[in-house]
Amino acid sequence: EPAIDPRRLDPAYTVRFGDGSAMSMRASLGDLQSEVAQISPRDAERIPALFAAMERQYRNARYNFIEQPFNGIGSLLRPRTLKGLAAALPMTSVYRFVARNIEDERVRQALTFQTLYLGISPHDCPSIYGMLPYVELEYGVWFPMGGMGEIAKSLVRLVRELGGDVQYGTAVQEIQVQGRRAAGVSVRHNGAAFAESVRADVVVANVDTPTAYQRLVPAHLRRKYNDSKLARMEYGCSAHLLYLGVRDLQTSFGHHEVLLSSDFDGSLEAITRTRELPRDPAMYVCIPTRTDASLAPEGHDVVYILTPVPHLGAKVDWSVEGPRLRETVLATLERRGMPGLRERIVLEREFTPADFEARYGCFNGSAFGLSPLFLQSAYFRPHARSEDVDGLYFAGAGTHPGGGVPIVLTSGRLAAETINVERRSLVGA
Ligand SMILES: Cc1cc2nc3c(=O)[nH]c(=O)nc-3n(C[C@H](O)[C@H](O)[C@H](O)COP(=O)(O)OP(=O)(O)OC[C@H]3O[C@@H](n4cnc5c(N)ncnc54)[C@H](O)[C@@H]3O)c2cc1C
Incomplete structure (x- = not known):
């Protein structure tokens, strides 16, 4: 049985410009x-x-x-x-x-x-x-039938087949060290009164690397990634997300749509430099039910809307601005190709940069993590092998090579290879 059932999309997506014209990214x-x-x-x-x-x-x-x-x-x-x-x-x-x-x-x-x-x-x-x-x-741009979650589920199956274990609802509270060497982690299960210790020869942290340093590594050990270094690094923008269940959706939109702002440069400037909410935001719209109708009941669609916004360095009060941005986004969509959207919504979830920080530990609430600038790439990005604590390794978007699911998987392979090389040299020594 194949692990996932990916389907190639053609067009991969359609880009809609501020002047009303469009271009499909064909296969x-x-x-x-x-x-x-x-x-x-x-x-x-x-x-x-x-x-x-x-x-x-x-x-x-x-x-x-x-x-x-x-x-x-x-x-x-x-x-x-x-x-x-x-x-x-x-x-x-x-x-x-x-x-x-x-x-x-x-x-x-x-x-x-x-x-x-x-x-x-x-x-x-x-x-x-x-x-x-x-x-x-x-x-190609592919869609795994059942949704992106199928990729995570197939990875969990693989980990278990290989003898690993995955524990949900379990937060690492601290990376424990002896001297300058990682010796394990303390974890707390959901609802548990106390944390418990898990001993380990090596620790691989997958939480956003700057967050791992800030929250999980004792401050006195952080010679390189101390708080001032973490604050000085450049973080990518974040995202405001709306997940909608929609009845009788009226639109000619395909699976993936990119709606660019009529002020392309201004909206980029707002989210990445001046750190304000853009007045005419760009947005990405995904309707996965276009490819996999089983994701919603008959007559309904799933609509997911991503609006790039500044990270939490912008000091936006999301409890106030979130509902305002929601209105801007939905009104824009009604104008640009989804008439009557608001009255057809039967289910709705909102996700802001504050959620990225609170739920996933994204540093500064940045959905995309450390910016891939030259001086934050390759050797200049936090290394797979911690520069501050022996026996501590990193995988994920915050380390080399960077963000995006395939690239993050590569970071896992590089971390594993680094550990193997070092263990072999220790055993050989
Ligand atoms: C809205 C959005 C859409 C995207 N779409 C795509 C796409 O279509 N294709 C693509 O390739 N990439 C996409 N990306 C990028 C991709 O999702 C990320 O680059 C990737 O998920 C990062 O992987 P990661 O393992 O570094 O971090 P994460 O996926 O964030 O995993 C880190 C995990 O650590 C957990 N964690 C945090 N703190 C602790 C703790 N103390 N103890 C235990 N666990 C903890 C978090 O809950 C989280 O589950 C998208 C990103 C966003 C934000």
Whole structure:
């Protein structure tokens, strides 16, 4: 029995621009070119060369950085790293990289907004991440039938098959240390009066790495990742989420829709630099029932809306601004393609940056974690092997290589390989 049942989507998604025009991100280069041609025939001719450049970035990023461990200063001097750095030059922004090839502002937006998956503006994101549209085209945008939760469930099955255990409702309260070495964790089960100790030879922390340092590692051991260093690092934007159950949904929207703001730059500036709620927010709309109708009762749909917003450094009072933003989002959707949405909602859940912090331990309530800036990437990102505590390792978006499910899984592999190498050298010694 296959672990998950993924279906490739074509179009992967449709980008709707502020002026009312739209472009579908199709699953083949030829079809994508035809879409671009409807907006800008001159740019359509340049698509193959641009995607070839993106493919070079992808190969460079994957083989010279993403899949390599960066635990020591020596990793910077590896021939592979030096070759990769040279190939990444000239280091510019994703927006400039695309704008060098593409003239039409809408096509530029459609091929650069993807940096928001990493919580960063395309104007600030290093050009090596310009590869994202290529990755979507080459490897596809897929939906696991049953929803994203099926991926988590299949991983849990795998862990158990391999002899591991997964305990839910159990919070790690502290990483216990002896001297400078991790010796275990203290955990507290939901509803339990007391914490209990779990001894361990090594500890791998998957909670957001800055949070792990701030809340779980005793302060006197944090020589590098002390509170002032954590405060100085740059964190990506966050997200306001609405999960809706909708009866008799009226829309021509597909599974994934990206609604860009008529003020593309202004909305990016607001969420990432000036840290205000954007007046005309961009949003991502997902209707998974378009692909898997079993996710809702007959005649109903699931609609999930993500609006990029600043992280908690913005001091927005979400108990006040959340309901206001909800109104803006729903009114915008009614205007841009979902008439009568509000009166058709039968179920609703809201999720704000404050929830990302409280429920998942995201530092600063940033949904996307540490920004992938040059000086926060590879060797300069928190290492898989803690620089402050021996025997402590990290996996997850806050360590190398960064955010996104496949990349986070790679961080788990790199952490495991790092531990194995070190254990072998200890045993051999
Ligand atoms: C709205 C949104 C949509 C996204 N969509 C996609 C997508 O479509 N595709 C994609 O590839 N990526 C997507 N991403 C990015 C992706 O979800 C993240 O990069 C990834 O989940 C990060 O994995 P992680 O293991 O680092 O952190 P998490 O997934 O946050 O896992 C960390 C876990 O640690 C738990 N935890 C925290 N503190 C403690 C504690 N003290 N004790 C025990 N447990 C604790 C948390 O509850 C959490 O379950 C999306 C992100 C967001 C916010």
